[in-house]
Amino acid sequence: MGIPAKWNLTIGHLPHGPLNKISDVPGVTVGHCTLADGDVQTGVTALLPHQGDLFHEKLLAASHVINGFGKTTGLVQIDELGTLETPILFTNTLSVGTAETALVKYMLAQNPDICETTGSVNPVVCECNDSGLNDIRGLHVTEQNVFDALADCKADFAEGAVGAGRGMRCHGLKGGIGSASRVVELDGKNYTIGSLVLSNHAMFDDLMVGGTPIQQLLEAHIPPHEDKGSIITVLATDIPLSERQLRRLCHRALVGLSRTGSYCGNGSGEIVLAFTTANRMPHYADKALLPMTMLHDDAINPLFRAVAECVEESVLSSLFHAETVTGYHGKTVPCLTDLLEGKIERKK
Template identity: 55%
Template sequence: MLKQKRIRDYHVQVGEMGTGPRNMITDVEGVTVGHVTLSDGDVQTGVTAVLPHQGNLFQEKVIASSHVINGFGKTMGTIQLNELGTIETPIVLTNTLSVGTAAEALIEEMLDQNPEIGRTTGTVNPIVGECNDMFLNDIRKRAVQKEHVIEALRNTTVDVKEGSVGSGRGMLCYGLKGGFGTASRVMELEHGTYTIGVLVVANFGNLADLTINSKKVGRTLVERLSNHEDEKDKGSIMIVVATDLPVSERQLNRILKRTVTGLARTGSIVSNGSGDVVIGFSTATRIPHEKPASPLTVQTIHEEDMDSAFRAVGEATEEAVLNVLATAEHVTGRDGNERPAFKDLIEEFDIELV
C-alpha cells in the first residue's frame, strides 16, 4: 500500500508538541483500529471499530467518559458510560441509520467472548457513534450489515488508513470530501511520558470557514471555484480520544471538552445542525468486572498537569481534521452527487498552505 500524503507532507506543522511515532491514535499502546469500506455506486459508507486494548474489554474495563459539544447526534451507550466512568466494549462508528445494526453486531461479539453475560452477570453496554452520510450514500438502503461490523472488529491494526475509508467513506468536510483522520501528541511530564491520540470522522463545515494554521485557505478555494455554492452546515463530527495518561473519569471529561479548541482552529463554528460528540478512554487503569476483595487503586495526575493534556488533545484534534482533508479522495455516490478532494484542488490551483 502506497504511503498516504498527510497534512505534514504539505509542510503544515500543527501546534507545538511532538507526535507519537505514527502520529495516530494507535500510538497509545494497545489501541487498534479497523475499517470496512462499502463502495458500490450509490452505496458509499462503512464501519470503523476502535479497540482500547487487546484483552477482554468486558472483563477488564477502562476509565472512560464522553462529552457533547453539540447534541444533534444519535450515539448509543454514553449514558451508562458517563454514569459509571468506564467502557466495556469496543467503539463502533458508522452512518446514522446503521447504529442499530452496529449495536446488534457489537452485542453478538461481546456475547461470544463472554458467555456469562445475561446468565451469571448483567448485560453489556455497546458504544456506537454516527454521522449522516446521506449526500453521497443512499442511507435508506442500510447497506451496513452485521458481518461488516464484525469484520471491522476482528481486523484491527496499528497502521490505520485515513481519508475516504470505513465510516468516513461517505462523509463531507468543509464542503469537500471528508472522512476519517487521526493524529497524536506526546506529553513529557515529571513522572513519565504519555500519549494522547485522537481520531475523527469529519462530516461538518462550510468551505469559506476552512482555516489552516490561521490561513483562510477556504476563502481562497471559494474564490477559485467558479461553480461552488456554500450550503448550510448540517454535518457532524465523531471524535474518539485515547490516552495512557492516568486520569479519573472527571479529569478525562475535562480533557475531552478541549477537543473543541482544535475544531475551532480549523474553522468550525459548531453549527446548530451538527452532532459533535467526543468519546474518550484512558488505558492507564483496568477495572475488573468482578468485584475484588480489596479496594481498587486508581492513579491520577495532579490538576497542575492538566494543561499539557489540554494542549495535546486540541492539537491532535486539529491535525486529525486536517489529515482527513489531506487524505480524502474524490467520491461520486447517490444520484451522481460528488465532492472534490482537497488534495486535488490545492494542486489544481497551486495553493500554498504555509
C-alpha cells in the same frame, strides 16, 4: 500519519508519536470495512481500546456532548459509571441499530457470563449522516461488515474516505477518518494522547488550514451549504486519569474544532468520547477498595494543549487523506488535495 509530510504543514508545538495516530497509545487499534459501489458509499470503522478482554477489564472513560444532534449509543452508562467495556464503532446514522446488534453478538461470543451470571453489556456506536453521497435509506451496512471492521483492527490503519468515513463531507469537501497523536512528558516519562475523528461537519468558507483561511489558499467551486453535519471525536491516552479529568479533556476538543473553522451549527452533532488505558476497572473484584492513580490537576495544562493540537490535525488529516468521491445520484464531492493541486477547476 496526520497531515502527509509533502504538504509541509506543522500543527501546534508538541511532538507526535511514531505513527501520528491514535494507535500511538499502546494497545489501541483501528479497522475499517468500506462499501464503495456506485450509490453505496458508506462503511464501518471499529476501534479497539486495548487488546485484552474489555468486558472484564474495563477502561475509565467519559463523554461530552458539545451539540447533541446525534444518535450515539452507550453514552448514558459511560457518564454514570465512568467505564468503557466494548470496542467503539462508527457508521452512518441509519445503520446504528445494525452495528449495535453486531457488537452485542461480538461481545456475547467472547463473554458467556453476560446476562447469565452477570449483568448486561453497554455497546458504543457512533454515527454521522452520509446521505449526501450514500444511499443511506438502502440500509446497506450489514452485521458482517461490522465483524470485518473488527477483524481488520491494526495500529497502522488507513485514513480519509474509508470505513465509516467513506460518504462523509467535511467543510463541504470530502472528509472521513482522521487521526493524530501528541507526546507529553510527566515526571520524566513520555506519555501519549491520540485522537480519531469521523468528520462530517462545518462549512467550506470557514475552513482554516494551518491557521490560514481556505479562501487565501484557493477559490473553488463549492456549492453553498449549511452546517448540518456532525463530527465524532475519540480521545485516547495512556496517562492515568480519573473520569472527571477525562471529561475535562473532552471539553478541550472544541478548541481543536474551532481552529479548523467549526462553530458548531444547530444541525451539527459534536460528540466527544475519551478513555485511558492506564486506569482499569475489573468487572469482578475480591476487594471493595481498588487502587487508582491519577494526575495532579496542576499538571493537566499540557494535556489540554495536546488535545487541541490532536483534534485540529485529525480534522485536517481526514481532509488531506480523502479522495474525490462520486456517489448517490451521481453527486461528486471534491477532496482538498485535488483542489490544492489544481485537478479541479477553481473560480476565476
